[in-house]
């Protein structure tokens with residue numbers, strides 16, 4: 001064997017041995033990655049799994065009324081959305097203005113634009129109040145949702161909102177949306 005060949009063989013054997021040693025340290029069987037972190041559990045995911053689908057999938061238990069919601073709005077929403085959420089510094093959440101046909105630039109509101117009532121629950125719970133998102137209890141969100149739908153005259157003010165009744169509320173502008181993947185709703 002030439003000296004060159006002998007050196008090459010020694011090199012291959014040495015690197016092979018180093019790789020073997022690294023594998024012996026690989027306790028989690030994931031290959032030669034840093035052995036950091038731990039497996040995420042269902043309980044870890046649950047607080048983040050708050051998306052509500054248009055058909056109401058994932059709505060929490062409980063129910064809400066417009067009367068109770070009016071109090072929450074006065075305490076936690078009126079500051080920005082005005083008295084009764086009829087418009088203030090920020091968007092009016094209660095309004096009768098229709099969306100003029102063909103005028104997509106017109107002021108869009110929950111009543112004249114939103115396609116699904118269930119979005120109200122998802123949006124308010126995850127994003128409002130603007131200055132302290134995710135501070136409302138599920139109960140407060142149920143009540144606010146009932147208030148906003150009743151004040152917009154989409155439901156009767158005595159109608160109780162829960163995981164069964166909310167998905168059945170038909171939003172006025174619903175049929176003007178083109179649903180690209182109806183089978184996914």
Ligand code: HEC
Pocket residue numbers: 072073076077078079080081090091092093108109110123124128129130131136144
């Ligand atoms: C600190 C100010 C502030 C407070 C308090 C607040 N909001 Fe908002 N809200 C906003 C802003 C800003 C937006 C975004 C408006 C926009 O898109 O132009 C918004 C948007 C919304 C929208 C969407 C409106 C639309 O037509 O797209 C809803 C629904 C809503 N808020 C509900 C609430 C509710 C319910 C409360 C009380 C629990 C609340 N907000 C409290 C500032 C606030």
